[in-house]
Amino acid sequence: MTLEHTDAFEAVVICTRNRPEELEETLDSIAAHPPSTNLLLAVMDASDAETKAQVQSVVENFDVVPSVHWSYTDPPSLARQRNAALDRLPTAVEVVHFIDDDVTVHPGYFEALSAVLRTRPDVGGAGGLVLEPSKDAPSARNERLQSFFFLSHTEVFLSHTEDGRVLPSGCTTSAQQPTRHDTSGLCDTEWLNGCSSYRRSILDQHRFDEVLTGYSMLEDLDLSYRIHRQARLVVQPEARLTHRRSPSNRFGxxxxxxxxxxxxxxxxxxxxxxxxxxxxxxxxxxxxxxxxxxxxxxxxxxxxxxxxxxxxxxxxxxxxxxxx
Missing domain, CATH: 1.10.10 (Arc Repressor Mutant, subunit A)
Incomplete structure (x- = not known):
C-alpha cells in the first residue's frame, strides 16, 4: 500500500530488524483497541532478506489503520531508519509517534499523547509511562549509591531530586517510569526515550544523529535533549505501554x-x-x-x-x- 494520498495527520513509526513475531504482537496490541485518532502506520524494516518477507506479511495483514512496509537496504542503523521514515511520510502528517517493535500499547495511548500536542502549542514532544514488568525497584541503598556516583538522582548539582533530568555525567533520571509518588497530570522533562511523540515541524529541524549506527544507543536521548532546548517536553502518565524487551538482536x-x-x-x-x-x-x-x-x-x-x-x-x- 502507498500512503501518498492519505489524509491522516498522525503517523506511528516502527523501525524493526529481524523481529516478525515481536512486531506482530505489538500490532495485535494496537488492534485490540483501535485508535480513534486519524493514524497511519509506517514500518521501516532493516531485516535480513530471509526475514523481510515475514515482516512485510505481518504489516500487510494489519488492517486496523492504513499501513505500509518500507524496506531499508542500507547498513542497519536505528537513527538512519527513523530519519528515512520521516522523509517518506506524507506531508499531511503533523504528529509522529515513535514506538519500538517489542512493546504492548495500552488503550488510549495515542489519543492521550495526541491530545497534548493538539492542545498545548508550547509542547514539542510528549511521552507516556513505560512499564517494565520484570524490573524490580532499586533498594534505598542502591538509590543512594546511584546518587553518589551521578548515575541517577543527585543533589550535588540540583537543588532537589527530580525526574526527567540529564545529569552532568550524561546519565539520566527517567520521567517515563512509574514511581511510588506517581501523580496525574503532565510532568516536564529534559529528555524522552525512544517511544515518544513529536510535532513534525520540530522533527524537520532536529534529526536523529546519523553518526550512530546499528543499535544507535542514546539516539533518543540525543534528539530529545536537543529539542528540549527549543520546546517543552512532557510526560503524560495516562499514556502507557509495556516494554516486553525482546531478547532478539539485543546486546549481551x-x-x-x-x-x-x-x-x-x-x-x-x-x-x-x-x-x-x-x-x-x-x-x-x-x-x-x-x-x-x-x-x-x-x-x-x-x-x-x-x-x-x-x-x-x-x-x-x-x-x-x-x-x-
Whole structure:
C-alpha cells in the first residue's frame, strides 16, 4: 500500500530488524483497541532478506489503520531508519509517534499523547509511562549509591531530586517510569526515550544523529535533549505501554557495557564538554565498576569486561564517535 494520498495527520513509526513475531504482537496490541485518532502506520524494516518477507506479511495483514512496509537496504542503523521514515511520510502528517517493535500499547495511548500536542502549542514532544514488568525497584541503598556516583538522582548539582533530568555525567533520571509518588497530570522533562511523540515541524529541524549506527544507543536521548532546548517536553502518565524487551538482536552484557561507556562519552562531549561534566562522567564510571564488581548477577564478569574495554576505548579514542 502507498500512503501518498492519505489524509491522516498522525503517523506511528516502527523501525524493526529481524523481529516478525515481536512486531506482530505489538500490532495485535494496537488492534485490540483501535485508535480513534486519524493514524497511519509506517514500518521501516532493516531485516535480513530471509526475514523481510515475514515482516512485510505481518504489516500487510494489519488492517486496523492504513499501513505500509518500507524496506531499508542500507547498513542497519536505528537513527538512519527513523530519519528515512520521516522523509517518506506524507506531508499531511503533523504528529509522529515513535514506538519500538517489542512493546504492548495500552488503550488510549495515542489519543492521550495526541491530545497534548493538539492542545498545548508550547509542547514539542510528549511521552507516556513505560512499564517494565520484570524490573524490580532499586533498594534505598542502591538509590543512594546511584546518587553518589551521578548515575541517577543527585543533589550535588540540583537543588532537589527530580525526574526527567540529564545529569552532568550524561546519565539520566527517567520521567517515563512509574514511581511510588506517581501523580496525574503532565510532568516536564529534559529528555524522552525512544517511544515518544513529536510535532513534525520540530522533527524537520532536529534529526536523529546519523553518526550512530546499528543499535544507535542514546539516539533518543540525543534528539530529545536537543529539542528540549527549543520546546517543552512532557510526560503524560495516562499514556502507557509495556516494554516486553525482546531478547532478539539485543546486546549481551559485555557488548552493552562497552557501547554504553563509549556512547555516553560521545553524548557529554557533544552537549556539555566542560570540566565538570567530564569529571562527573569519570566518577560515574567508578560507580559502575563498583556495581559490577559487587553484583551477584550471572553476567557480572562479562559486564565488567565490557566496561573496562569501553574505558580503554575512551582513553585511546579508538572509536568513530570519538574521533577528532
Amino acid at each position: 552484557a559485555e557488548r552493552y557495557n562497552h557501547a554504553l561507556t563509549v556512547h555516553r562519552r560521545w553524548f557529554i562531549e557533544k552537549h556539555f564538554g566542560d570540566v565538570t561534566s567530564r569529571l562527573a562522567y569519570w566518577w560515574s564510571l567508578v560507580g559502575r565498576l563498583l556495581a559490577t564488581t559487587v553484583s551477584s548477577a550471572p553476567p557480572r564478569p562479562a559486564a565488567r569486561r565490557g566496561l573496562l574495554h569501553g574505558l580503554q576505548t575512551v582513553l585511546t579514542r579508538n572509536h568513530p564517535l570519538l574521533s577528532d
